[in-house]
Amino acid sequence: MADSRFFAVSGPFTLAQLAEISGAEIGGDGDPDMKFSDVSALETAAKTDVSFLDNKRYVDAFAQSGAGVCLVHPSLAEKAPKGMALLLSKDPYRAYAKVAQAFYPNAENLGDVSSHAVVDPTAQLGDGCVIEPGAVVGAGVSIGARCRIGANAVIGTGVEIGDDCVIGPCASLTHSVVGKRVIIHAGVRAGQDGFGFALGPQGHEKVPQLGRVIIGDDVEIGANTTIDRGAGPDTVIGAGTKIDNLVQIAHNVELGRGCIVVSQVGISGSTKVGDFAMMGGQAGLTGHLKIGTGAKIAAQSGVMRDVEPGATVAGSPALPAREHWRQIATLAGLSKKKGRGTE
DSSP states (O other), X not given: OOOTTTOOOOOXXXXXXXXXXXXXXXXXXXXXXXXXXEEOOTTTOOTTEEEEOOOGGGHHHHHHOOOSEEEEOGGGGGGSOTTOEEEEOSSHHHHHHHHHHHHSOOOOOOOOBOTTSEXXXXXXXXXXXXXXXXXXXXXXXXXXXXXXXXXXXXXOTTOEEOTTOEEOTTOEEOSEEEOSSOEEOTTOEESOOOOOEEOOTTOOEEOOOOOOXXXXXXXXXXXXXXXXXXXXXXXXXXXXXXXXXXXXXXXTOEEOTTOEEXXXXXXXXXXXXXXXXXXXXXXXXXXXXXXXXXXXXXXXXXXXXXXXXXXEEETTTTEEHHHHHHHXXXXXXXXXXXXXXXX
16 A cells, blocks of 8 residues: 555456456456545555556466456456455556556645745746646746646746646746656756857857757656757657656757657757657667667667667667677687687
């Protein structure tokens, strides 16, 4: 059970309601009218809890779980302990996400603007917005309905934010246009200068950064990530893209729709990334590259060349994944042979 100091639980829900919410089918002898009051892990779940199985590594925990109902793939239903109700789904993790959202919906905004916030009189706030203490909302800002601006966040002059967005504590947005249902976590910096200089022995001349940051609908940006505004063209984050903590996105970068960018990735200026590309933690991309739709970049890869659509690359410098791992295996074999030769 989640800590009630931080999370308010809804429900209870009947098995039939949970099936409708998750899009799953009731399996076994489950009673559609049976009620459940919370979600929990397989190991800690009780008879009134909902759990899920998405990874075969946890089949033993599933077989011993005390959960009253479990979301599970039909192929693993036979492993369920006696008396457990089942919700059968081909994608149990996604189904669980929907159930967990039902038990723990986002807190409703109460439309309160703190007396300790600073809101410019020319700023426009939609209905139901919450502006927390210490937040600063600049001149000409437009914020949509039901948004929450966290404590000590700064929304710079002219920024536009769509409906149902959350801007976390101490985040700052400047030179940005933000879509709907965007979540920006604590400490994010979006819209600051890109790293642009005309280099020379007489000194490095700053190049004005005259673009914006455009963030599409349903984007989520993790804590302390930085997104520089464009130098002339905009920096663009496509709709539905999910960015982890501590990511650096440089000026003029374009991320397509539905991309996944994991913690500590760095993307250099003017690189263009296609829809639904994925980047593992600590990957680094040089500038002016084209990363194709659906490409996958393994963790800690150093990408210095374009990546074809659908390709998977690994290593530094990044190579097609099979080639990289074949080289690693070859080097390991050579190392073993050399070791035997010196015995």
